[in-house]
Amino acid sequence: MSNSKSLATLGGGCFWCLEAVFQRLKGVEKVVSGYAGGHKENPSYEEVCTGNTNHAEVIQITFDPQTIAYKQLLNVFFNIHDPTTKDQQGSDIGTQYRSVIFYHDPVQQKEAEMFKAHLTDEHVHKEPIITEILPIESNPFYSAEEYHQDYFSRNPSQGYCSTVVKSKVDKFMTKFGDLLKNQV
Numbered sequence: 001m002s003n004s005k006s007l008a009t010l011g012g013g014c015f016w017c018l019e020a021v022f023q024r025l026k027g028v029e030k031v032v033s034g035y036a037g038g039h040k041e042n043p044s045y046e047e048v049c050t051g052n053t054n055h056a057e058v059i060q061i062t063f064d065p066q067t068i069a070y071k072q073l074l075n076v077f078f079n080i081h082d083p084t085t086k087d088q089q090g091s092d093i094g095t096q097y098r099s100v101i102f103y104h105d106p107v108q109q110k111e112a113e114m115f116k117a118h119l120t121d122e123h124v125h126k127e128p129i130i131t132e133i134l135p136i137e138s139n140p141f142y143s144a145e146e147y148h149q150d151y152f153s154r155n156p157s158q159g160y161c162s163t164v165v166k167s168k169v170d171k172f173m174t175k176f177g178d179l180l181k182n183q184v
Contacts (some may be wrong), residue, residue: 005029006065008073009036009102009136011056012081013089015144017165018059020152021172022078025182027067032060033144033151036102037134042142048096057096060141068179070108074101074115076176080168083119084127090164099129102136109133 012018015033022031034050038055048055061073081089083099103109112133143149152165171176172179 004065005052005062006070007104007136008061008063008070008108008128009058009104009141010061010073010077011036011058011100011102012077012100012131013057013097013099014092014160014164015059015148016151016161017089017168018077019150020165020169021076022059022061023153024072024169024172024181025063025068025073025076025176027064028061028181029064030062033060033148034142035096035144036136036141037100037132037139039120041140043183045145045148049094051095054095055142056098056100057144058100058102058141060143070111071115072179073182074112074171076179077101078115078119078124079175082118082125083116083129083131084125086130099131101131101133102139102141103133104136108139109135115182 019031019033022028034056035043035055038053040053043053043055047053087095087098089097101112116129152161155161
């Protein structure tokens with residue numbers, strides 16, 4: 001068995017929500033909240049929130065492709081956010097909340113394009129899927145500030161976490177129970 005790890009970078013609303021879900025998946029070794037897709041080097045959270053940098057809030061996932069396939073990550077991703085709303089997830093509005101996949105190689109690009117096309121062909125959503133599929137190499141990932149990392153686990157009682165993040169985690173756990181890491 002290979003020890004090689006792969007990266008996936010996804011944006012679908014607030015990174016706290018995505019991080020909390022993907023941390024629970026078998027085969028996911030690390031999830032880092034951050035920013036990608038903008039034009040400013042190493043932006044701050046405050047700068048991203050203005051909308052002026054054009055960065056999306058994203059997570060970068062380190063995963064073992066022998067345990068969980070990239071397509072499985074895409075399936076979870078498309079199930080836990082609304083890929084049909086431009087620059088918005090729920091009450092979170094702004095370009096930083098857009099739906100976007102930053103692929104790391106041509107295989108990921110093709111898989112993401114095929115997955116999106118399949119959802120479109122199957123009419124899974126009433127509205128068109130507007131998820132962007134872009135190369136990470138021309139849209140560098142920047143890690144968010146430390147206080148954003150592992151946010152839900154460290155702040156489960158915080159208002160946004162106890163309502164918005166928890167509901168996404170609960171939905172994920174119900175739908176994808178077979179993909180959960182063993183709980184200790």
